[in-house]
Amino acid sequence: MNIAKLNKYIDLYKKQFIGTVYNESDDINERKKRIDFYQSFSKEKLSNISYEDFTSFIGTLWASSMYGNKKYLVDRIIAANKNDLKYLGKKLANFIYGKESVDERWDAFRKEVSMFGSSYLSEMLSYFYPNDYAIANSQVVKALDILEVPNMTRVRDQMNGKKYLEICGYVKSISEVMKANGLTVENLSSVDYLLWDIAKSKEILTEEIAKKDSDKSITKSLHTEIIDMIVDIGSCLGFESEKEIKVAAGAVVDAIWKVRIGNMGMIMYVFEVQSKGAIDSLILNLQKASYNQAVQRLIAVSDSKQLQKIKEEVAPLKNFDLVLWDFDDVRSVHESLSNAFESINKLGLVPPDFK
16 A cells, blocks of 8 residues: 555645634434444344344435435345245345354355345444444455556456455554544544545546456356446436346346337346356357347346457357447446446435435
8 A cells, every 4th residue: 555645635634624624514413323234133133133223224324325226236135035024034134243253144145035235234343343343345445446556457356255354444543544544533534534535536437357256256256246336327317227237138237228218118227247157158148138029128237348259259140239328337327327426325315214
């Protein structure tokens, strides 16, 4: 990590608080309320969580801010996890309070529970154990990338428990540098505001990843994370958005966006995500999907190198119109929508009864 660069950002950051008491700022007090709220959930309360409490538990997370309708999100999460709220409650209780190491609990939860990415998991841990664990969302990763922490570009694709603990270690180191610069740091949540400021200060230069990780679990994690982002984006745009849906004979696709237009019927957009593997199977699956007359557009989603290969493979095919969407663009759109909806939701435009 580039400490000289960190000190420069801290100097810029401190200027925002001239004449203010840092640890009594509105942001810090708001974070304290969140910590108190989440720490009110004991292991027993989580294990037997009610639908109403689960809605509040999920809806209060910043990671869910892009959803104005929290009940819609909660229903999707429950449906994706055996349609069993009790199952979810027990898994959450073990994730937060289990006896295994945090990295083991992290990896087990990611394997056994759907629709909880690193932003969700890290934010929950940061509220229950604010002195030990940090938020590790895309903004934090960007900030660490700017500060020249190694291998952060790769972390945007996936994050296992070991990598999460590494990030927490860097955030703790940053907290010490902040203290040395005269800033009051009550816990790791104080560092989050600095990292957010750094992440917004400049654009991240994209880096080519020279080597693809051959670990199948990592590839699967990336594949799942991108699909979830596509589903989130579709939902925010007003589509009925689902994943792993059969749209034609022999064609189960990674994600769809669909909308009904009056009495004219349904139109559908189909997405196939390629993190690794045979391109031929992706093309064949999309060809089969195109037999459904409701399908208006076929979209292949992958990294830039894979997309170029896909483009070359489909070029000779007649009457096969395929749109390509880069992983980085998916992440960028997801992040932008998250920020936009977080701001809009603060306006309180939607009555509570409709959320």
